[in-house]
Amino acid sequence: MSHADRPRAGHRAGGGPAVDGSAAQGPAPARVVVVDDHPLWREALSRDLDQAGFVVVGTAGSVAQALRVVAATRPGLVVLDLTLPDGSGVEVIRALLGPAAVADGFTGAVLVVSASGEQADVLAAVRAGASGYVVTSARPEELVDAVRRTAAAAAVFSAGLAALVLGEMSRAARDAATPSTPRLTPREIEVLRLVAKGLSARDAAQRLGVSHRTVQNHVHNVLGKLQLRNRVELARFAVREGYDDAS
Known part of the structure; x- marks a missing residue:
């Protein structure tokens, strides 16, 4: 990632804190690893996340270092640049989430934060298993906020990228054979539709008038029934089966 293309994540007028940490959600702070090849950017983003209530358990500047740090710290979320000196961030995603994953025990999510908004880069990251993709031109x-939403199991994309991803999934689905679908309860189907629309578990709970924990349980049950590994795969299934078209 070009240093000239990115903002200074740690800079704030008046020197005040980046974000009020009291807004952090969940019973425990999310554990995060930040991967980027520029030390100043890593430090600035890590500082912002610390101030927002996250626990940055490690940082890395290369593919090899990222895999070592993730294996050692077992974070819930990896914030990842695509351009690294010894390879692509997509390699990291595949190593963490792919069929031949080398990071045993990693069950978290990956949020790509990159200077590139090119279609090929976005789709490569999502196909590899990234939960979201945000460009560094964002404030x-x-x-x-994107890190917070990804930690809450939402699919997060910069403006204009969500439509690109959903469109590609829909096109791919037309060429794929549709497997038999296990029976889901009406409430599980409601939750699946909201996941397809990109809602977080907390937002889905508000929409359905139930607790956050209840929605998490429904998502867990649906993942088990469909034999899917994570919410990214669940969202892909929902789009393929047309649940995103439901009102």
Whole structure:
């Protein structure tokens, strides 16, 4: 990632904190690893995340280092640049989430934060298993919010990228054979539709008038029934089966 293309994530007028940490959600702070080849950017983003209530358990500047740090720290979320000195961030995603994953025990999510908004880069990251993709031209508070939403199991994309991803999934689905679908309860189907629309578990709970924990349980049950590994795969299934078209 070109240093000239990115904002200074840690800069704030008046020197105040980046984000009020009291807004952090969940019973425990999300554990995050930040991967980027520029030390100043890593430090600035890590500082913003710390101030927002996250726990940055490690940082890395290369593919090899990223895999070592993730294996050692077992984070819930990896914030990842695509351009690294020894390879692509897509390699990291595949190593963490792909069929031949080398990071045993990693069950978290990956949010790509990159200077590139090119279609090929976005789709490569999503196909590899990234939960979201945000360009570095976003404001620092938007980057922190994207991390927070990804940690809450939402699919997060910069403006204009969500339609690109959903369109590609729909096109791919037309050429794919549709497997038999296990029976889902009416409430599980409701949750699946909201996941397809990109809602987080907390937002889905508000929409359905139930608790956050209830929605999490429904998502867990649906993942088990469909034999899917994570919410990214669940969203892809929902789009392929047309649940995103439901009102």
